[in-house]
Amino acid sequence: MQSIGDQSFMHRQELEFEQHRTTILIGRGLLGQARDLLVAEAGLTADDRVHLAVDSGPDGIVVDRHGRVLEAALEGGGGVSSTTLEALESAKSVPAVERVWDGLRDAGVDRQGMLVALGGGIVCDIAGYAASGWMRGIDLVLAPTTLLGMVDAAIGGKTGVNRPLADGGLGKNLVGAFWPARLVICDCDVLATLGSREFRAGLAECLKHALIDGEEAMNAFEGDLPSVLERDADALPGFVARSAGVKASIVRRDPREAGERALLNLGHTYAHALESRVEFGLLHGEAVSLGLVAACRAAREAGLLADGGLEVRVRSLLQQCGLPTTLPAGAALDPHVLRQVMALDKKSRSGRIRLVLPREVGRIEVVEGLPDEVVDSGWSAISKAD
Numbered sequence: 001m002q003s004i005g006d007q008s009f010m011h012r013q014e015l016e017f018e019q020h021r022t023t024i025l026i027g028r029g030l031l032g033q034a035r036d037l038l039v040a041e042a043g044l045t046a047d048d049r050v051h052l053a054v055d056s057g058p059d060g061i062v063v064d065r066h067g068r069v070l071e072a073a074l075e076g077g078g079g080v081s082s083t084t085l086e087a088l089e090s091a092k093s094v095p096a097v098e099r100v101w102d103g104l105r106d107a108g109v110d111r112q113g114m115l116v117a118l119g120g121g122i123v124c125d126i127a128g129y130a131a132s133g134w135m136r137g138i139d140l141v142l143a144p145t146t147l148l149g150m151v152d153a154a155i156g157g158k159t160g161v162n163r164p165l166a167d168g169g170l171g172k173n174l175v176g177a178f179w180p181a182r183l184v185i186c187d188c189d190v191l192a193t194l195g196s197r198e199f200r201a202g203l204a205e206c207l208k209h210a211l212i213d214g215e216e217a218m219n220a221f222e223g224d225l226p227s228v229l230e231r232d233a234d235a236l237p238g239f240v241a242r243s244a245g246v247k248a249s250i251v252r253r254d255p256r257e258a259g260e261r262a263l264l265n266l267g268h269t270y271a272h273a274l275e276s277r278v279e280f281g282l283l284h285g286e287a288v289s290l291g292l293v294a295a296c297r298a299a300r301e302a303g304l305l306a307d308g309g310l311e312v313r314v315r316s317l318l319q320q321c322g323l324p325t326t327l328p329a330g331a332a333l334d335p336h337v338l339r340q341v342m343a344l345d346k347k348s349r350s351g352r353i354r355l356v357l358p359r360e361v362g363r364i365e366v367v368e369g370l371p372d373e374v375v376d377s378g379w380s381a382i383s384k385a386d
């Protein structure tokens, strides 16, 4: 346990990102200490205005419950204002960014001001992009309220919004910027209100991090899973810290995704193509779950997998998490169309599909130019239960 003044938190991580520095605090009861944390860790001064971009949450639960705690903690100083956002992929859009900019304008937030996002990955991504553009960039603080937001979306400086594709699908994160937060506040107490489906979706990214990190991380994931699924409040901070730490250490070594950071996209070329089919109604983490299975199968078909049991192990862990490993009955995939979407993915080069595939736990590779049959084997792995 560490402390700042009378604040206590359980885990602290630092992340240098070029000229930026991000402090990540993980613990319990942190939102109620927000002003002191912003002063101590993000350089907030008494005159600075703070604008909040807050996830409404289902039935207003995030804004009404966690937003109130945050707003009360931030009262005083240069003033607090807020914009409420809807956490829908269809609303993760340029108009949402414009709403935040209008909120900043109406509140008179200047270059010394600070934008604080409270919400899941969608709201963190929208707010981050808004902060990157307002007055050519203002300080950003992220307070993720989902498991996925804590271990992934809030870490590493990627921000952005979706754009419609020419065929009517949704192009994920096609517009964005690198704009790292000065401070990330992971108050694990907020996870108590997160819906079960959304909580489980976050576990897909946690498993992905463990797969990338190695056997020790996989064993820790497997060992922690029962208490994490119970949402044991004392187990969550350590679990979040371990998973967030995998991402932070990779971003520290490769902030701009010139190399190693691409490994974090394990399963994501498949996942993003699935998310483009909005009719499937998949959460990002659910699409990642399917993408991990597809990646294991494609790795086997490409002759990469040294460990033939990996797909079985991954599938079984995802099932223990309550995550999908096959598409819902009736969800028809057209591999030809999906390959076209994959070729548009940001990871692709000159329209050539790039996949991030496992050789074994802890040995992940970026592979380009695989035959269509290998790419499609991933689709067939999730199309039917086998």
Ligand SMILES: NC(=O)c1ccc[n+]([C@@H]2O[C@H](COP(=O)([O-])OP(=O)(O)OC[C@H]3O[C@@H](n4cnc5c(N)ncnc54)[C@H](O)[C@@H]3O)[C@@H](O)[C@H]2O)c1
Binding pocket: 055, 056, 057, 058, 061, 062, 087, 088, 089, 092, 119, 120, 121, 122, 123, 125, 145, 146, 147, 148, 149, 152, 153, 154, 155, 156, 157, 158, 159, 160, 172, 173, 190, 191, 192, 193, 194, 195, 198, 201, 202, 284, 285
């Ligand atoms: N920038 C990055 O590096 C990065 C990384 C991974 C994912 N992402 C993005 O993150 C998004 C997914 O984020 P997510 O999984 O956090 O989902 P989300 O933001 O869609 O939120 C899921 C649902 O949970 C609700 N919610 C949030 N916090 C809650 C709480 N504490 N209690 C009750 N309900 C709560 C939201 O209102 C929403 O309905 C995707 O758009 C994905 O592209 C970004």
